[in-house]
Amino acid sequence: MFSRVPENVRYGVDHYRWKDDQLSTITQELYEQYKTEGIIVPYTAEDYKREQRARFLAEATPEERIAGFTLEQRLIGLKPEERLAGLKAEERLIGLEPEKFFTSLPPEVQQELIEVMGESIRTDSR
Numbered sequence: 001m002f003s004r005v006p007e008n009v010r011y012g013v014d015h016y017r018w019k020d021d022q023l024s025t026i027t028q029e030l031y032e033q034y035k036t037e038g039i040i041v042p043y044t045a046e047d048y049k050r051e052q053r054a055r056f057l058a059e060a061t062p063e064e065r066i067a068g069f070t071l072e073q074r075l076i077g078l079k080p081e082e083r084l085a086g087l088k089a090e091e092r093l094i095g096l097e098p099e100k101f102f103t104s105l106p107p108e109v110q111q112e113l114i115e116v117m118g119e120s121i122r123t124d125s126r
Contacts, residue, residue, distance in 0.1 A: 029048075057065060066074055075083060084092055093101065102110060 102113070105113070
């Protein structure tokens with residue numbers, strides 16, 4: 001049935017009757033493809049693998065799709081604001097040392113924070 005001679009394949013597809021219920025998936029799928037589409041182009045093992053990967057990805061859950069990726073691989077292509085989307089302000093600051101946070105701010109923002117904190121301290125001490 002699987003021959004390089006198109007006439008032999010057509011004959012096999014038209015006349016072969018499966019005798020074994022345990023036939024491999026690849027053979028069964030190739031048989032079905034030949035039966036419905038005929039032989040137009042060569043079908044390689046790489047073609048089959050590519051189609052199977054595409055089918056798996058289309059049917060897989062998000063958890064199945066990301067299984068095996070490291071955290072760094074999962075974040076590739078995301079902008080910083082996309083990585084932080086959905087986090088509350090206090091969640092964004094977890095693990096960030098106050099000094100590093102403060103010194104990373106532009107000087108004008110640092111100055112504004114100093115003024116606000118000074119006012120807050122004066123108000124609290126009254």
